[in-house]
Amino acid sequence: MPSSSSSNSATPTSTPPYAAIALALSEQHWTQLGQGDHPITAATDDFEINVKRVTSLLLVRVVARAMEIAKQTRQEELLKKQQEQQEELLDTNEFSECEFDYKQQQQLLLLQSEQSSFMEESPFPETNWSTTNICTVFLQEQCDWPISETVVRQVEQFVRSILIKYDPKVPYHNASHATHVTISTNKLLDMLWVHRCNSFGLRQNALSLLALVFAAIIHDVEHRGLPNRQLALEDDELAILYNDTSIAEQRSLFIGFQELLKPDYKELRETIFPVSTEYHEFRSKVLSLVLNTDIASPSNVQLAKSKYIEAFQNPSLPSDAALTEDEVEENMLEHVRRMPMNTVKALNKGVQNVSGGVMTVADASVSGVKNVANFGVSGVKKIGEASMDGVSKVFKGVGGVVGVKSTSTADQEAAGGAKLSPKPPKSMVSSMTGGMSAMSKSLKRNSGITKTSENDDDTADSPAASKDMLNQARKYTVDPMKNTVKLVTGSLGSIGNSFGLNKNKKLGIRVSMDLTGETVETYRRTTRRTSLFKDEVDDEVDDLKAAVLMDLIMTAADVSQNLQGYEQMCKWAGRLYIEMRKAMLENRGPDPKENWFQNQIGFLEFYLAPLSQRLDATGAYGPLGSMFGEVVESSRDRWLVEGAQSTNKMIQDGFAMFPGNDEWIEHLGVMEGGATGSDAADVEAKLGGSIADMEKQVTEPDRLFL
Numbered sequence: 001m002p003s004s005s006s007s008n009s010a011t012p013t014s015t016p017p018y019a020a021i022a023l024a025l026s027e028q029h030w031t032q033l034g035q036g037d038h039p040i041t042a043a044t045d046d047f048e049i050n051v052k053r054v055t056s057l058l059l060v061r062v063v064a065r066a067m068e069i070a071k072q073t074r075q076e077e078l079l080k081k082q083q084e085q086q087e088e089l090l091d092t093n094e095f096s097e098c099e100f101d102y103k104q105q106q107q108l109l110l111l112q113s114e115q116s117s118f119m120e121e122s123p124f125p126e127t128n129w130s131t132t133n134i135c136t137v138f139l140q141e142q143c144d145w146p147i148s149e150t151v152v153r154q155v156e157q158f159v160r161s162i163l164i165k166y167d168p169k170v171p172y173h174n175a176s177h178a179t180h181v182t183i184s185t186n187k188l189l190d191m192l193w194v195h196r197c198n199s200f201g202l203r204q205n206a207l208s209l210l211a212l213v214f215a216a217i218i219h220d221v222e223h224r225g226l227p228n229r230q231l232a233l234e235d236d237e238l239a240i241l242y243n244d245t246s247i248a249e250q251r252s253l254f255i256g257f258q259e260l261l262k263p264d265y266k267e268l269r270e271t272i273f274p275v276s277t278e279y280h281e282f283r284s285k286v287l288s289l290v291l292n293t294d295i296a297s298p299s300n301v302q303l304a305k306s307k308y309i310e311a312f313q314n315p316s317l318p319s320d321a322a323l324t325e326d327e328v329e330e331n332m333l334e335h336v337r338r339m340p341m342n343t344v345k346a347l348n349k350g351v352q353n354v355s356g357g358v359m360t361v362a363d364a365s366v367s368g369v370k371n372v373a374n375f376g377v378s379g380v381k382k383i384g385e386a387s388m389d390g391v392s393k394v395f396k397g398v399g400g401v402v403g404v405k406s407t408s409t410a411d412q413e414a415a416g417g418a419k420l421s422p423k424p425p426k427s428m429v430s431s432m433t434g435g436m437s438a439m440s441k442s443l444k445r446n447s448g449i450t451k452t453s454e455n456d457d458d459t460a461d462s463p464a465a466s467k468d469m470l471n472q473a474r475k476y477t478v479d480p481m482k483n484t485v486k487l488v489t490g491s492l493g494s495i496g497n498s499f500g501l502n503k504n505k506k507l508g509i510r511v512s513m514d515l516t517g518e519t520v521e522t523y524r525r526t527t528r529r530t531s532l533f534k535d536e537v538d539d540e541v542d543d544l545k546a547a548v549l550m551d552l553i554m555t556a557a558d559v560s561q562n563l564q565g566y567e568q569m570c571k572w573a574g575r576l577y578i579e580m581r582k583a584m585l586e587n588r589g590p591d592p593k594e595n596w597f598q599n600q601i602g603f604l605e606f607y608l609a610p611l612s613q614r615l616d617a618t619g620a621y622g623p624l625g626s627m628f629g630e631v632v633e634s635s636r637d638r639w640l641v642e643g644a645q646s647t648n649k650m651i652q653d654g655f656a657m658f659p660g661n662d663e664w665i666e667h668l669g670v671m672e673g674g675a676t677g678s679d680a681a682d683v684e685a686k687l688g689g690s691i692a693d694m695e696k697q698v699t700e701p702d703r704l705f706l
Contacts, residue, residue, distance in 0.1 A: 016138045016145045017152060018056035023135035025053060025183050026190050031565045031631065033183055043180070047163065050179040054217055055159045057131065057186045061210040062155055063145050064129040065272045068206035070146075071127070129206050130193040131186055147271055154268040161259050165221045172572070172579040173223035178216070180572075184560035185216040188553045195622030201541035202549055202620070210272060211282050212550060215289035216557055218256030223248050225579045228296060230589055246294040253290050257283065288547065289554040295607065304551055308614060310509045311545045510544055523547060545618070552615045556628070562608050563628050566638045573600065574650045581654045593654075597647045604636040 024040040034043030044050065128134075138145065145152065166175040189209055192199050202208055224231075232244040242250040260269070273279035294300050507513055510523045523544035556563060561572040577596065583589035612632050616625030639646070 015142055016135075018052070018059050019135040019139050021052060022056035022060050022131050022186075023139065025057065026131040026135070026186060028187070030187055030191065030563075030627065033187060033560070033564060034180060034568070043176075045176045047168075047175060050175055051156070051160050051163055054163065054179055054182050055156045057182055058159055058213055058217065059145070059152065059155045060131045060134055061206070061213045062151065062268070062272055063147060064134060064206040065210050066147050068127075068129070069274055127204050128193060129203065129209055130190045132190055133193070148267065150267045151271050154265050158259060158265060158268070159217065162218055162221055162256065165255060167222070167224065170223060170225035170579060171582065172575040173220045173225055177572075177575075178218075178220060181219065181557050181560065182213060182216040184564075185212055185553065185557040188557060189213075191621055191624055194624060197619055197622040198540055199620045200545035200549060201539055201543070202546045204539055205546070207272075207278060207282055208285060208546065208550060211285035212289065212553060214256070214282075215286045215554055218252055218286075219290045219293050219554075219558065220248070221252045221255045223252070226583055226588055228294065230583070234588070246291050246297055246300065249290050249294045253287060256286070256290075285547075285550065289550060292551045292555055293558045295555070304548075304555075307509055307544065307548050307551070311542070311548045312617065549618050549620055552611070552618065556611060556615055559608065559611075562604070562635065563612065563631050565631060566635045566642075569635050569639075570646050570650075573646075574653060577650045578654055578657055581658055585658065593647075593651050596650070597643050600639055600643060600647075601636065604632055604639065608632045609636075 021040055024038070028035075028041055034041065036042055163175040163178060166173070166178055168174060189212060192203050196203075226248075228239075228244075228247045228249075231239045231247050236247070238247050238251055259265075269279070273282065291300060292304060507519075510521065512520045512522060514520065523542075561568040577592050580589055580592035584591050609629065609632050612628035615621070615628050619625070
C-alpha cells in the first residue's frame with residue numbers, strides 16, 4: 001500500500017485530492033464526454049471548474065510517472081544484484097556443476113521473492129497506468145498520492161497559469177477547448193487498456209502518457225483566433241519570429257515550456273525528470289505532438305503520412321517469412337554471375353586498394369557511399385549503391401537480391417552492359433580470399449552457408465542455367481564468385497561502418513546523419529521488452545509506431561468533437577464559425593458563411609474519415625477502433641440531411657452573438673480574466689457533494705473497474 005505523504009500515521013485517513021474528479025471524467029463513454037448534467041462531468045465554460053478538471057488529469061499522469069520511476073529504480077537494483085551474484089559464482093571454483101546450478105536457482109528464487117515483496121508494497125501488481133485504475137486503487141486504499149503536497153500544488157499552479165493565458169475573447173480556441181481536448185486525450189489513453197492490444201510500448205511508458213496530456217493542455221495557449229495563414233499574410237510579429245511556420249503552435253510551445261521551466265516548478269520537474277535526458281525526451285515528444293496539430297501545414301501533413309507509411313505500411317521492409325539459406329546464396333551468386341566482366345575486374349582491382357575506409361576503384365576515388373550495405377532481417381534490400389568517379393553505377397541493379405527475379409542475360413546486354421563471362425579468369429582466383437560465409441552470416445544470424453568441395457576440378461559447364469553455374473562455383477575451394485561478393489560487400493561495408501552505418505539501417509525517418517557522419521537513431525526498431533515485471537512482455541516496443549500512435553491520438557483529440565457525435569460536432573462548429581466571423585468583421589479573414597455547408601462535408605470525408613481509419617488500423621484499440629469511423633460516417637449522413645438547417649442556425653447565431661464588441665462574450669458566458677463569475681468557493685459548493693458521492697461509490701467493495 002502506498003504511504004501517505006501528509007501523515008506519519010500507519011493508516012492513512014485522507015483521500016487523494018482530485019482523484020474523484022479524474023475518475024468521473026475517465027468513466028464517461030467516448031461519445032458522451034461532456035454530455036449530461038452531472039456537476040463533475042458536464043461541459044462548462046466556468047474557468048475554475050475547468051482548472052480543477054485539467055489539474056486532476058495532469059496530476060494522475062504525474063503520479064503515474066513517479067510510480068514508473070520507482071518501479072524502474074527497483075528493477076535496475078534487482079538486475080544489478082543478479083548480475084553481481086552471477087559474477088561471484090563464476091569467479092568461484094569451489095562448486096561442482098550441480099552445486100553451481102543449485103546456487104543459481106537459489107539466487108533466482110531469492111530475487112523473485114524480493115520482486116514479489118516489492119510488488120506487494122505497490123498498489124499495482126501490474127503496470128496499468130490508466131487514469132481509471134490509478135484513481136480507483138488510491139480511492140479504495142484511502143491514501144494520498146505518492147508525491148509531495150508541494151508537487152500537487154505546483155501541478156495546480158501550472159494548470160492555472162496556462163489556462164489563464166488562453167484568451168477568453170476567442171470563441172473557439174479558448175480554455176474550454178483546451179479542457180475538452182485534454183479530457184478527450186485522457187479518454188483515448190484509458191481506452192488503450194480496454195482490450196490491451198499492442199500499443200507498441202505506449203501503455204507502459206508513463207513519460208509518453210504524461211507528454212500527451214501536457215501537450216493537450218498547452219497546444220493552443222495564447223491563440224489569437226486567427227489562422228496561421230492570416231498571420232503570415234499580415235507579416236505579424238509572430239509570423240516573422242517563427243518564419244511563417246506553424247506560427248500559433250510554436251508560440252504555444254514556447255509559452256508552455258517557458259512556464260514549466262520557471263523556478264516555481266522545481267520540485268515538479270525533479271519528480272518527473274530525475275535526469276536531464278528524460279526531460280529532453282519529454283520535450284521532443286511534446287514538440288512533435290503540438291506541431292502535428294497544425295493540420296493546415298502541407299509539410300506537417302506530409303510528414304505525418306510518411307511516418308505512418310514507414311511504420312505501418314512500408315513495403316520495402318522484409319517479411320518474417322524469409323527465404324532458405326540456399327535460396328539466399330543462389331540468388332546472390334546469380335546476380336554476381338550476371339555482372340559484366342569489366343565490372344568484376346574493376347571491383348577486384350578496387351578491393352586491393354582499400355585502406356582506412358577509403359576505397360579506390362580503377363584509380364577513382366569513392367567520394368560518397370549511399371546505402372552501402374543495407375540488409376533486411378530476412379534478405380538483402382540493397383547490396384550497394386556507390387557514387388564513384390570513373391566507375392559508373394558499379395553495383396546498380398543488385399538491390400533486392402533476395403526474392404527478386406534476376407535480370408536475364410539478354411536484358412543485361414541490351415541495356416548496354418558488356419557480355420557476361422561464364423567464369424572469371426583464373427588469374428582472379430589467386431588474388432581473392434575467403435568465401436560467401438561472411439555475406440551469409442550478415443544475412444542469416446548464426447548460420448553458415450559456405451560450402452566447399454573436396455573436388456578441385458577447374459572445368460565448367462555452360463553457364464546457361466544458374467543452377468549449373470552455382471554447382472560449378474561450389475567446386476572451388478576458393479570460389480572466385482564467392483570471393484568477389486565477400487570482398488566487395490565486405491569492403492563497402494567497412495566503409496559504411498566507418499561512417500557509423502549499420503547494415504540493418506537506412507537513412508530516413510528512423511535514422512538520420514549529421515555533418516560529421518554520426519548516425520542518429522530517432523526511433524528504435526521493434527524489440528521484445530524484457531522485464532522482471534510480468535505484464536511488460538505482452539507489448540512489443542517500436543518507437544516509431546508508438547510515436548505515430550501518439551500523433552494520431554493527439555490529432556484525434558484536437559478534433560475530438562467531430563469523432564464524438566453530431567451534437568458535439570455542431571456545438572463546436574458553431575463556436576468556430578463565431579470565431580471566424582469575428583475575424584472577418586475585423587478585416588482579418590474571409591466571410592465564413594461562404595461554402596460552410598460544403599466545407600463541413602469535405603472535412604468529414606477528406607480529413608476525419610482517413611484519420612479514424614488510421615487510428616483503427618494501428619490495432620491499438622482492438623474492436624473499439626471501428627467506432628471512430630462509424631461516428632464520422634453517421635455524422636456525415638446526418639449533416640447531409642440536417643446540415644443545411646444547422647448551417648442556417650450557426651449563421652443566425654453569429655449575427656445575434658456578434659453585433660457589438662461585448663454581447664457575444666456575454667452570450668458565451670466568458671468574461672475577462674478567464675473566469676465566469678464563479679470563484680473557488682462557489683466551485684467547492686457546486687462540486688463538493690458530488691465528489692463525496694463519487695468517493696463513497698468508489699470505496700464500495702463490489703465495484704468493478706478497468
